[in-house]
Amino acid sequence: MTQLAELYENTMPFSLLQDKERNALFEQAEIEEFLENEYIVSAEEKDEDAHVHYFVSGVAKDIIYQANGKQVAVRYDYPGDFAGLLTLVANGDMQIAVQAAEKAKSIVFPKASFQQAMQQNAQFSQAILERVSQMMKSLYEEVKYKTSDLSDQTEPALYKKRVSSFMERPTFIHPDESVYAAAELLQTAETEGVAVSANKQDIEGMIGYRQIFDALKEGRLDAPAEQIMNKDYYFVQEHDFIYDALSFLKHHPAAVIPVLHGSRAVGFIRQSSFLSVSNSVYFELTYRIANADSIETLASLSPVHNRQFQLFIQQLIDERMYGYDIVELISSYNDRMHRQIIELSEREMVQEGYGRPKINYCFIVMGSEGRKEQGFSTDQDNGIILADYDELNYKEEIETYFERLTEKINTKLDACGFPLCTGGIMAKEKKWRHSLSQWSHTIDQWLRNLDAQEVRDFTIFIDFRPVYGDFDLAHKLREKLTHAMQHAPKLQPMLIRDTLQIRVPLQAFGRISTSSKEKHLNLKQSAMMQIVNAVRIYAVGYGIENVHTVRRLRSLLDNNYMSKSDSEMAIQALHELLLFRLKLNLQQLDAGEPLTTQISVKELDKVEKQTLKNALAAAKGMQQGLELRQNRNKVNG
Known part of the structure; x- marks a missing residue:
């Protein structure tokens, strides 16, 4: 028996393995150490490179990458926890990374040998799958909590629109009818989901194609609908604002959302419900941005170049929408442009052999875009916050990577109608590219030595806002800045002057x-x-x-x-x-x-x-x- 296997023979869940099975598993294992902010599991990790980590010491955080470019730290891992388990069951749709929150040490198992141990031992497999289930439930709750604030995601044009304006007639199936009947109803009604209800009023659950496919795999097409329905479904009230439903559909595009009047079902909302609205132009353009694979395509979608977008803005003016709501919408549109440009720039870095970023970062915008008051074309005002990396032994590699990445981003933004800043307030400039600790030090220096020449740059910086990456970095910097400014007696008089x-x-x-x-x-x-x-x-x-x-x-x-x-x-x-x-x-x-x-x-x-x-x-x-x-x-x- 290997030394590691012997060390963990009485530790759950490894104690469930037979000596031979445990020995085979640990023979393939290695102990690795990770410095603070170093990736333990990368979101881009290929299946053949996947590993399962068992933490021996330190703390790590699980990060989910959302479609809007935001990275959310959703839970923490401690000694005795596993990382990389989700690769055993993930279908590739979910991007999750694990990053050391402090110095950490783990036992690293190749995915293949870990799966083999699960196949050989049913008790061990059940224990691992229970951990996966608990982890998924924890991730779901954390994501639901941390993304509940829609202020950064909603579009001003929808602030005053209600669900009742867009809902369609609901489709029902009796709970005793078969799964096969539900599948036929989905097809004939040309819908993505049906409500299970005995009285066509009170919903007991929802059935969509996912439930049908699961039943098909299990050979349960003759089972009653109530046995396979989803009881934990998302719903809205008919008088709710429409952006709640839109936000959900953005992340669950195949969903059908029941619309209730009190507890009674009165309608459905789905993606196609919005095809008739005037701002379907906006959704069409933002969809094209998200799927653009070249700068030429993105440039054609830029507000300053796209006639369709300009006519849409004119329509909002004609409808007497508030000016500050319109420019917020333009800024939200530009945020999408920025995110796609950053994605394309990262892909280029991979193609050129630099790989993915080795540390977390957050791209921030400042000035009018930071305030979400951007018009059709304003100079770039942006910067970047890097996770602290001074302790990492590939510091120079990190600095070179982000120097090249930000150069690409600023150049591409310029090509898409966001001119280079004449004052040099851009992420490619060293002054605007710092680690979190360096930014904190820079703020202290700024406030101690602020002069008339620097005050305008600082004024632009005050209004920074995150648009891509690890938003926690921006939130921490905002806390630092707010506290520092309140304790800087010379700042306000200088800003006033x-x-x-x-x-x-x-x-x-x-x-x-x-x-x-x-x-x-x-x-x-x-x-x-x-x-x-x-x-x-x-x-x-x-x-x-x-x-x-x-x-x-x-x-x-x-x-x-x-x-x-x-x-x-x-x-x-x-x-x-x-x-x-x-x-x-x-x-x-x-x-x-x-x-x-x-x-x-x-x-x-x-x-x-x-x-x-x-x-x-x-x-x-x-x-x-x-x-x-x-x-x-x-x-x-």
Whole structure:
């Protein structure tokens, strides 16, 4: 008997094996050590390379890769736990990685030898499969909990739409009818699921193609429907907002969702239910983004290049959707572009022999995209957060990898209508590519030595938001930044001085001051940024972490840091100014002109001019509030 086999002969589940079986299993095993943030099991691990790990010491975390580019740490593994068990049953649809959360040591078994031990010993196999079942249940609950916040996934166009507007008539089958009858009903009704109900009102369970296939494999087509139905089904109420159902369907595209009125079934929702809605254009385009396999294809789908998308935005304007909701939708669309570009860049790295990333990372966007206030075309403002890697013995390899990866990402973004930042605020630049610890140190240095030249870069950085990768890295950095800014007494006065350098061009009696004979006004510099900057300054001072300007305003109101009238006036002004910019950019795109934020005041009609004056007055009011705060600080200082 090998030394390892003897060491674990009384440890479950290895104690269930016969001496010969245990010895054969451990003969193939090796002990490996892993440093913090090192991958133990890679999401891209090929079947022939798969291993099962039994943890001897340390802690590891299980990470699920979602379709939206987000990585979620869903559970932790401790000594006595297994990693890699899911490869024994996974069908390839689920991407799971295991990463060392601290220094860890494991016994590593080849997948083949582990499967052989399971085939030879029924008790050992049952014990392992029970662990797999518990793990799957744990993963499901954690994913459900950690993805329950839809704020990053939902599209503003659907905020006010209800399930009842899209639901279809339900299809029922009696619980005593056979599985074969259910299969026929699925086919004749041309649906993906039927409800099992004795009275065509109260649902006992759901049957879809998955249940039919399982019954077919088990030879149970004659069994009653109630024996194979799924009792743990997802449902919505008819008055729920539609984005709840859409979010579920995004991850379960073959599902049919029962719609209830109280406890009574009144309809179904499925993917095809949305084919008639006006924003099916949006879903079609986002589907094409997710399936694009070249930069040329992605570039054709970019907001600045895609006529279909531009007409869709014009439709939203005509439907009187709020300007800040429209730009949030554009930003969400651009997020999808970013994610696909990053995916393509990673694939290129593999093709060129660099492989997959050896550590976790998070790609962040800043500035207007960070706030989800992006128009049709703005310069790139982005960076990257790397998991700490100083302790790893392939540090230089990691740095080279991400230097090349970020160069690819920024170049591809430029090709897709997101111009390179003239100020160099991009992930390919060393200043904007750091590990989490390095970012933390950089923030401390920034706040100690902030000068007029650096303050604008820091202002852009404040509004960062994760779009791809390990979002936990961004959340940790946000916590650090929020705490550090609240304890930096020189920060707010410097931010105020910077934003007051550009005055809102509204003179006495509401006269708009323009910068040229053509009477042009820069919407961004002269108005929008004055509101955005003022709201950011208040949010920083009160420790509000949200970076979205309207949500910051609502948080300030909810916490009694701002009056209702001031908050509503700023939100309305932002809505109007963003609409002006959207309409201007659509006109410029139609005419084949460069995109700017320079609006011609003399071409506005009377109503538009008054609307602009009201928005400028709100921006000026925000500036005056900052001046009062600055003067109070001088007196108190």
